[in-house]
Amino acid sequence: MAKNTESHQEETRVFKPSKEIARAAEVKSFAEYKKLHAKSLKNPEKFWAREASHLVWSKKWKKVLNWKLPYAEWFVGGQLNASENCLDRHLDGPRRNKAAIIWEGEPGDKKTLTYQQLHREVCVFSNILKRNGVKKGDRVLIYMPLIPEAVIAMLGCARIGAVHTVVFGGFSSDSIKDRLADSGAKIVVTADAGYRRGQIVTIKQNVDHALVGNTQVKRVIVAKRTDIEVNIQEDRDVWWHQEAQYVSADCPAVPVDSEHPLFILYTSGSTGKPKGILHTTGGYMVGTAATSRYIFDFKENDIYWCTADVGWITGHSYLVYGPLANGTTCMLYEGAPNWPEPDRFWKIIAEQRVTILYTAPTAIRAFMKWGDDWPKKHDLSSLRLLGSVGEPINPEAWMWYHKMIGAERCPIMDTWWQTETGAILISPLPGATPLKPGTATLPFFGVDAAIVDDNGKEVPHGESGKLVIRKPWPSMLRTIYGDKARYKKTYWSEVKGCYFTGDGARRDKDGYFWVIGRIDDVLNVAGHRLGTAEVESAIVGHDSAAEAAVVGRPDEIKGQGVVAFVVLKEGHIASKELAEKIRSHVAKAIGPIAKPDEIRFAEALPKTRSGKIMRRLLKQIAAGVQITGDTTTLEDLSVLTRLSKNGE
Numbered sequence: 001m002a003k004n005t006e007s008h009q010e011e012t013r014v015f016k017p018s019k020e021i022a023r024a025a026e027v028k029s030f031a032e033y034k035k036l037h038a039k040s041l042k043n044p045e046k047f048w049a050r051e052a053s054h055l056v057w058s059k060k061w062k063k064v065l066n067w068k069l070p071y072a073e074w075f076v077g078g079q080l081n082a083s084e085n086c087l088d089r090h091l092d093g094p095r096r097n098k099a100a101i102i103w104e105g106e107p108g109d110k111k112t113l114t115y116q117q118l119h120r121e122v123c124v125f126s127n128i129l130k131r132n133g134v135k136k137g138d139r140v141l142i143y144m145p146l147i148p149e150a151v152i153a154m155l156g157c158a159r160i161g162a163v164h165t166v167v168f169g170g171f172s173s174d175s176i177k178d179r180l181a182d183s184g185a186k187i188v189v190t191a192d193a194g195y196r197r198g199q200i201v202t203i204k205q206n207v208d209h210a211l212v213g214n215t216q217v218k219r220v221i222v223a224k225r226t227d228i229e230v231n232i233q234e235d236r237d238v239w240w241h242q243e244a245q246y247v248s249a250d251c252p253a254v255p256v257d258s259e260h261p262l263f264i265l266y267t268s269g270s271t272g273k274p275k276g277i278l279h280t281t282g283g284y285m286v287g288t289a290a291t292s293r294y295i296f297d298f299k300e301n302d303i304y305w306c307t308a309d310v311g312w313i314t315g316h317s318y319l320v321y322g323p324l325a326n327g328t329t330c331m332l333y334e335g336a337p338n339w340p341e342p343d344r345f346w347k348i349i350a351e352q353r354v355t356i357l358y359t360a361p362t363a364i365r366a367f368m369k370w371g372d373d374w375p376k377k378h379d380l381s382s383l384r385l386l387g388s389v390g391e392p393i394n395p396e397a398w399m400w401y402h403k404m405i406g407a408e409r410c411p412i413m414d415t416w417w418q419t420e421t422g423a424i425l426i427s428p429l430p431g432a433t434p435l436k437p438g439t440a441t442l443p444f445f446g447v448d449a450a451i452v453d454d455n456g457k458e459v460p461h462g463e464s465g466k467l468v469i470r471k472p473w474p475s476m477l478r479t480i481y482g483d484k485a486r487y488k489k490t491y492w493s494e495v496k497g498c499y500f501t502g503d504g505a506r507r508d509k510d511g512y513f514w515v516i517g518r519i520d521d522v523l524n525v526a527g528h529r530l531g532t533a534e535v536e537s538a539i540v541g542h543d544s545a546a547e548a549a550v551v552g553r554p555d556e557i558k559g560q561g562v563v564a565f566v567v568l569k570e571g572h573i574a575s576k577e578l579a580e581k582i583r584s585h586v587a588k589a590i591g592p593i594a595k596p597d598e599i600r601f602a603e604a605l606p607k608t609r610s611g612k613i614m615r616r617l618l619k620q621i622a623a624g625v626q627i628t629g630d631t632t633t634l635e636d637l638s639v640l641t642r643l644s645k646n647g648e
Contacts, residue, residue, distance in 0.1 A: 025431020106335025136161035145194025168311025258282025276481030287423035287475025292322030358387035369546030422475030
């Protein structure tokens with residue numbers, strides 16, 4: 001039997017772009033996309049050079065690409081500044097008084113910063129960094145709630161050539177400690193606290209715990225978000241607002257080499273040491289600015305809302321750098337999507353007249369679970385485009401998003417990419433690509449994606465294999481910080497000459513890419529290799545199911561048995577009969593081989609605050625073994641306790 005993952009998912013529903021959307025879009029037809037994509041693959045350097053010309057360069061590059069596998073240098077000899085490209089370039093025209101950031105805190109407080117105001121705040125903060133000893137190339141660790149100061153801190157670092165490493169504000173003090181040790185950061189930027197589900201989250205306290213016995217960190221800069229009292233350690237800690245009194249608002253952007261590091265972002269792997277993914281300035285800015293413009297099709301009057309936190313790559317690329325480089329108005333929201341009620345997102349969209357929403361399938365499935373009445377309470381007619389990010393979206397969740405949120409008029413940009421890729425690599429284009437629920441569709445310009453077998457040979461359409469990228473692209477990671485050997489082994493040793501994504505996928509008869517889950521999550525059931533994403537999609541296709549997570553457990557006969565953890569929609573009650581109906585539904589949708597051996601109903605699944613399901617923990621629960629490993633990133637620890645008891 002072939003080692004490739006089997007794929008059984010079929011999708012016949014197709015949604016063509018409306019004439020109205022196509023007319024106004026950057027790429028206006030499928031024929032135009034295919035023509036432009038073919039040209040971009042024939043000469044990717046020419047395409048990327050054209051996209052690079054949309055940015056402001058202090059010094060033009062001499063050569064587009066130096067490629068010595070697995071190391072790339074893009075726009076060689078060029079100089080630019082990411083902060084200048086996000087801010088200064090917009091100040092000479094009408095955008096200077098346009099909102100750059102519209103922010104809402106969980107308690108309901110609001111703040112708007114125009115491009116001119118954001119520029120001033122960033123300049124002030126850059127000078128605060130310089131006053132506290134930060135120089136070009138120094139690493140600065142940022143650990144904050146989603147408040148405007150988090151964005152200001154990132155752009156402030158970029159402005160003076162400092163390298164930021166953002167740690168998600170929901171991570172533990174151990175996570176901060178690990179990332180400080182790896183990055184060598186001597187400065188930490190944080191806040192006193194933040195808000196989450198009506199509670200005050202003591203951010204600064206976590207920093208204090210992480211710094212016990214630490215002599216590396218010389219300064220902690222603290223933004224004031226709440227009125228709580230916090231420990232301010234003399235000679236180490238300073239208040240942001242107090243420091244601002246001692247500096248000017250004049251700070252010219254420092255031109256840096258195109259390959260100068262912009263940031264290190266750590267991937268929170270389920271096992272092993274987190275990987276410090278290093279991105280550099282020129283290529284990253286070109287990749288995020290270009291994909292933002294084509295895929296989200298920004299217009300001057302758009303209010304764009306990417307719901308990700310800046311602690312994740314989506315927040316870096318599509319909340320900060322990509323949209324601001326295009327002069328877009330970005331919505332930021334600090335809190336939980338269901339606080340104080342499950343309609344918080346829809347309330348914000350209606351009040352702010354949001355036009356583009358970019359969110360994760362895990363959020364969409366949660367909205368489905370909470371029921372249709374919540375979005376129906378609000379006027380969502382301002383929306384013109386929807387996006388999905390983070391994992392494959394189940395076709396039924398896609399349809400709900402399309403009908404309930406998009407009123408069947410908004411195209412859905414189902415985007416595939418990674419922390420490592422820096423920018424979107426596979427996605428529809430709103431005016432060009434016919435859409436199918438559940439597929440990221442086709443590669444972006446200049447992206448040579450393929451699906452190959454274990455020998456690196458491309459598999460026929462309809463067969464599954466490993467998703468790889470065969471040509472370098474500007475926003476690709478340059479290395480794992482401080483670990484070149486791990487970089488080569490992880491990404492470039494699996495398939496000769498190709499970047500290995502770690503995902504399994506297939507292409508359908510139209511050439512569309514269907515991502516079927518991480519290769520590591522593939523189930524081997526009686527010699528059949530099944531992608532977890534497809535089994536989960538089949539479960540969510542049942543009327544009762546809002547969300548599912550599928551894992552394998554040891555089975556003496558089949559090698560692996562299939563265990564499905566299922567969260568039901570409101571109004572449905574767990575029972576043996578319902579479990580049997582869902583099992584039969586999966587057998588019908590995929591085949592008897594995929595039929596779960598066990599259905600475990602759950603109130604919720606164990607997730608990080610970014611919405612990622614922690615499958616490692618579910619595997620341990622399914623196998624009936626003791627839960628081990630880090631659980632500090634979980635949103636709600638009690639979920640684990642309840643799931644473990646359910647299995648007893």
